[in-house]
Amino acid sequence: MSGRLSLLIVSLATAIGGLAATTVPTDSKAYFDFETVQLTDKSLSLLDSNTAALFRFYNQTDTSANPTNGRACKVFPGDASWPSNRTWETLNKVLGKNALIKTIPLAAPCYDAWDYNSTQCASLTANWTNSYLHMTDPTSMMSPVYQGLTCQVTTDPTQSCTLGGYPSYAINVSTVSQVQLGINFARNSNLRLVVKNTGHDFSGKSGGAGALSIWTHNLKDVKYFSNYSAKGTEYTGPAFKSGVGVQAFEIYKEAYNRGLVVVGGEGQTVGVMGGYIQGGGHSPLSCLHGLAADQVLSAEVVTPDGRFVTADFTQNTDLFWAIRGGGGSTFGVVTSITVKAYPDMPVTASTFSFAVGGNNGSITSENFWSGVRNYLDYFPSLSSQGIYAYWFILSTASGPMFLMQPFWAPGKTLDETNALLAPWFAQLTDLNITFTPKTVHYDSFYPGWLASFPLEAVEKTHVATGSRLFPKQNWESPESLNATFEAIKTSSEAGLTIIAFIIDPSLKNGGYPDNAANPAWRNTYAHVLQSINWAQGASAAVQLQARQNFTFGFMQRWRDVSPGAGSYLGESDILEPDFQQSFYGTSYERLLKIKKQLDPMDVFFAQTAVGSEFWKVVTANGLPSGDGKLCRV
Ligand SMILES: Cc1cc2nc3c(=O)[nH]c(=O)nc-3n(C[C@H](O)[C@H](O)[C@H](O)COP(=O)(O)OP(=O)(O)OC[C@H]3O[C@@H](n4cnc5c(N)ncnc54)[C@H](O)[C@@H]3O)c2cc1C
Ligand SMILES: *[C@@H]1O[C@H](CO)[C@@H](O)[C@H](O)[C@H]1NC(C)=O
Numbered sequence: 001m002s003g004r005l006s007l008l009i010v011s012l013a014t015a016i017g018g019l020a021a022t023t024v025p026t027d028s029k030a031y032f033d034f035e036t037v038q039l040t041d042k043s044l045s046l047l048d049s050n051t052a053a054l055f056r057f058y059n060q061t062d063t064s065a066n067p068t069n070g071r072a073c074k075v076f077p078g079d080a081s082w083p084s085n086r087t088w089e090t091l092n093k094v095l096g097k098n099a100l101i102k103t104i105p106l107a108a109p110c111y112d113a114w115d116y117n118s119t120q121c122a123s124l125t126a127n128w129t130n131s132y133l134h135m136t137d138p139t140s141m142m143s144p145v146y147q148g149l150t151c152q153v154t155t156d157p158t159q160s161c162t163l164g165g166y167p168s169y170a171i172n173v174s175t176v177s178q179v180q181l182g183i184n185f186a187r188n189s190n191l192r193l194v195v196k197n198t199g200h201d202f203s204g205k206s207g208g209a210g211a212l213s214i215w216t217h218n219l220k221d222v223k224y225f226s227n228y229s230a231k232g233t234e235y236t237g238p239a240f241k242s243g244v245g246v247q248a249f250e251i252y253k254e255a256y257n258r259g260l261v262v263v264g265g266e267g268q269t270v271g272v273m274g275g276y277i278q279g280g281g282h283s284p285l286s287c288l289h290g291l292a293a294d295q296v297l298s299a300e301v302v303t304p305d306g307r308f309v310t311a312d313f314t315q316n317t318d319l320f321w322a323i324r325g326g327g328g329s330t331f332g333v334v335t336s337i338t339v340k341a342y343p344d345m346p347v348t349a350s351t352f353s354f355a356v357g358g359n360n361g362s363i364t365s366e367n368f369w370s371g372v373r374n375y376l377d378y379f380p381s382l383s384s385q386g387i388y389a390y391w392f393i394l395s396t397a398s399g400p401m402f403l404m405q406p407f408w409a410p411g412k413t414l415d416e417t418n419a420l421l422a423p424w425f426a427q428l429t430d431l432n433i434t435f436t437p438k439t440v441h442y443d444s445f446y447p448g449w450l451a452s453f454p455l456e457a458v459e460k461t462h463v464a465t466g467s468r469l470f471p472k473q474n475w476e477s478p479e480s481l482n483a484t485f486e487a488i489k490t491s492s493e494a495g496l497t498i499i500a501f502i503i504d505p506s507l508k509n510g511g512y513p514d515n516a517a518n519p520a521w522r523n524t525y526a527h528v529l530q531s532i533n534w535a536q537g538a539s540a541a542v543q544l545q546a547r548q549n550f551t552f553g554f555m556q557r558w559r560d561v562s563p564g565a566g567s568y569l570g571e572s573d574i575l576e577p578d579f580q581q582s583f584y585g586t587s588y589e590r591l592l593k594i595k596k597q598l599d600p601m602d603v604f605f606a607q608t609a610v611g612s613e614f615w616k617v618v619t620a621n622g623l624p625s626g627d628g629k630l631c632r633v
C-alpha cells in the first residue's frame, strides 16, 4: 500500500464519525449516538477508488459491482480470492478503533500450540459452563457441538486446537458505520458473514468457519421514554429503546428502576434484543402479554445492501414484520429495538421436586407417572391465569425425577398461588407423593426473577436437543392428551432429558402479534424440549446414529402426536425435517419472498434460517456443524 493511500485511510478512519455521520434528527426518539456514526455515499467518496470498491453499497442495476453473485461457495481461507493480510489490515483501518479482531479460540491458553498459560487455563476450565464467560468473548458459542469441538478446555496442552467453526475475524462493533462496512466488505468479497450477539443459539448460529463476524455484544445503550408515541399504532406509554447487545439481566433491572417490566427471556444472559426477540422467544410474562416480539414498536437495521434503515409500522414494513420472529441473521443486522413496557407487578414463585424411589421408596414408578399425567390436565387453566411453569423430568440413578423450577405466578399472592397448585397437590398426596414446596412472594418482578431462575449451565459437548409446541387440540380429549403424555414418557424412560414450559402466548394484553413469530406459538399450552446424550468423545458414526434415533425416532414420536404443529427455532433440532413448516409455519412463504427481495446475494446465512435451504455447510466428518465451507446446494 502506498504511503499516500494508507494516510488517506487512516484519516478516513478518524473522520468516520465526523465526515460520515449524518445529522441527528431533532425527533427525540431517534438514534443512539453510536447510530449517528454512519457510512454514507459521501464518506465512501472520500476513499481512493480501490479502497472504496471494497466497501461499496449494493447496487442492483450495476451488475459489474456485484461480481460475486452466483458463485458456488463463499470464499474460504486458503482460496485464491481470500482477502490478503493487507486487505484485512485495510478493513481494520477503515473500521477505526482497532475494531477488527483476528480470532483466538477462547480455550487457546490451554494449548501449547497457542499461548499456553496454566493460570488462565485453570480459570477458563473453572468457568467453562458459565454463560458469562462465553458471552464476553468475540466468537465463543454456547453450543460447542456446532463449532465442531475443535478447541475445548483440556488438561492435555499437547492436543490440537483449531478454529473449526469459529469465524476467522470478528468486528467489535461500536458504531453503525462498522456494521455497514462489515456487511459491504463481506458481500463485495463473497465472504461468509455471521452475527454474534451472545452466542446462546442452540444450533451455534452465531458462528461459521471462514466467516467475518459482526459482534454486537457491546451495543449496550438503553433509553427510557415515559410516554412514547409509536408511529402507526395507537400506543402511547412507557417504552425502552435498547441497543441490541442488552441482555435480560440488564433490561429487567432498567425497567425495575422505573417501576416497570418488559417482556424478555427467563434465561439471565440471553440477548433479548438480538436472536431472542428476532427468533420469537418466550418469556415468564408471555401468558400475560404474549411474546417479546409482540412488544416491538420500532427497530434500526443495517440491511444486506449496507444501508441503515428504520423499520416500524409505517416504513420498511415487510422488514419490520420479518424481524419480529422470522429469525436472526437473515434480513440484516439489527442495532437497536424499541419495546413497550408494562407496570411492574408482584410475583409468587414455587420450587419443588419428587422422584421415583423418593420418600424412602414410597414413590413408585406407576404413581410418579400418574402424578405427571395429572399435571398435564391443568395446563389450559394455569396458563389462562398467567402461569409460566419451568419444569423438568430428569434421569437419575434411581429413576426419573420431576423438578419444578419455578412455578411462576406473576401478579399472584401466596394464597392465590397455593390455591392454583392445591388440586394437583391433592392428587399427588393421594399417590403417596409428598414434598415441601419452597414458595416465596416477591413485591416486584425483577428480584423474583433473579431469585427463581437459576443460571443455566452451557457448553454441553455431547448432546442433541429438539422441541415441540404441543397444540391446544391435544388437550381436547383424554385420548389425545394420553398420547402426548405417552410420547414424553417414552423419551424420559429411554434416558432423555425433558425440559419444558407451560406457556400460552396467545393471551395477549396490548401487544402486536401480527408479526413473523411462529404461528404455532398462538396455539399451544406447552413448549417441550428433549435432549439425547452420547458418550463424550464418541465417534462421528455413533453420533450420527444417535442423532438419527433422536430426529427420526424420539422427535418423530412427538411430531406424530402433534401433526401440523411447530417448534420454537431458538431452542430446536438443527436437523429438524421440513424446518420451514416447523419453525415458521404459514409465514414461511412470505418470509422467503422478503428474504429474496432484501438479500438477493444471500449475504446472510444461518442453519435453519429462512432461505438456508439453498446452502449447505460441507463438514469433513458429516456431522452437522458450522465447521466447513458454505456452498450452494
Ligand atoms: C442458557 C440459555 C437460556 C435461554 N433462555 C431462553 C429463554 O428464556 N427464552 C427463550 O425464548 N429462549 C431462550 N434461550 C434461547 C435463546 O433465546 C436463543 O438461542 C436466541 O437466539 C439467543 O439470541 P442471542 O442474541 O442471545 O444469541 P446469539 O447466539 O448470539 O444469536 C442467535 C441468532 O441471532 C442472530 N443475531 C444475534 N444478534 C443479531 C442482530 N443484532 N441482528 C441480526 N441477527 C442477530 C445470530 O446471528 C444467531 O443466528 C436460551 C438459550 C440458552 C443457551
Ligand atoms: C447504480 O448503478 C447504476 C448503473 O451503473 C447507476 O446509474 C446508479 O447511479 C447507481 N445507483 C446508486 C445508488 O449508486
Ligand SMILES: *[C@@H]1O[C@H](CO)[C@@H](O)[C@H](O)[C@H]1NC(C)=O
Residues within 6 Å of the ligand: 085, 088, 089, 092, 100, 102
Ligand atoms: C497480518 O499478518 C501479521 C503477521 O503474520 C499478523 O500479525 C497480523 O495479525 C495480520 N493481520 C491481520 C488483520 O490478519
Ligand SMILES: *[C@@H]1O[C@H](CO)[C@@H](O)[C@H](O)[C@H]1NC(C)=O
Residues within 6 Å of the ligand: 117, 118, 119, 120
Ligand atoms: C499467565 O496468566 C496470568 C493471568 O492472566 C498472568 O498473570 C501471568 O503473567 C501469565 N503467565 C505467563 C507465563 O505468561
Ligand SMILES: *[C@@H]1O[C@H](CO)[C@@H](O)[C@H](O)[C@H]1NC(C)=O
Residues within 6 Å of the ligand: 123, 124, 126, 127, 130, 132, 133
Ligand atoms: C472463574 O473462576 C474463578 C475460580 O472459580 C473465579 O474466581 C472467577 O471469578 C471466575 N471468573 C469468571 C469470569 O466467571
Ligand SMILES: *[C@@H]1O[C@H](CO)[C@@H](O)[C@H](O)[C@H]1NC(C)=O
Residues within 6 Å of the ligand: 101, 138, 172, 173, 174, 218
Ligand atoms: C470491544 O470494544 C469495546 C469498546 O466499544 C472495548 O471496551 C472492548 O475492550 C473491546 N473488546 C475486545 C475484545 O476487543
Ligand SMILES: *[C@@H]1O[C@H](CO)[C@@H](O)[C@H](O)[C@H]1NC(C)=O
Residues within 6 Å of the ligand: 227, 229, 236, 237
Ligand atoms: C402521552 O401522550 C399522549 C399523546 O401524545 C397524550 O394524549 C397523553 O395524555 C400522554 N400521557 C401522559 C401520561 O402524559
Ligand SMILES: *[C@@H]1O[C@H](CO)[C@@H](O)[C@H](O)[C@H]1NC(C)=O
Residues within 6 Å of the ligand: 359, 360
Ligand atoms: C426415611 O426414613 C428415615 C428412617 O426411617 C426417616 O428418618 C426419614 O424421615 C424418612 N424420610 C422420609 C422423606 O420419609
Ligand SMILES: *[C@@H]1O[C@H](CO)[C@@H](O)[C@H](O)[C@H]1NC(C)=O
Residues within 6 Å of the ligand: 367, 430, 431, 432
Ligand atoms: C400409599 O401408601 C399406602 C401405605 O403404604 C398404601 O396403602 C396405598 O396403597 C398407597 N397408595 C397408592 C396410590 O399407591
Ligand SMILES: *[C@@H]1O[C@H](CO)[C@@H](O)[C@H](O)[C@H]1NC(C)=O
Residues within 6 Å of the ligand: 370, 373, 478, 479, 482
Ligand atoms: C388415559 O390414561 C389413563 C392412565 O394414565 C387411563 O386411566 C385413562 O383411561 C386413559 N384415558 C383414555 C381415554 O384412554
Ligand SMILES: *[C@@H]1O[C@H](CO)[C@@H](O)[C@H](O)[C@H]1NC(C)=O
Residues within 6 Å of the ligand: 542, 543, 545, 546, 549
Ligand atoms: C439407536 O437406536 C437403536 C435402536 O433402538 C439402538 O440399538 C442403538 O443403540 C441406538 N444408537 C445410538 C447411538 O443411540
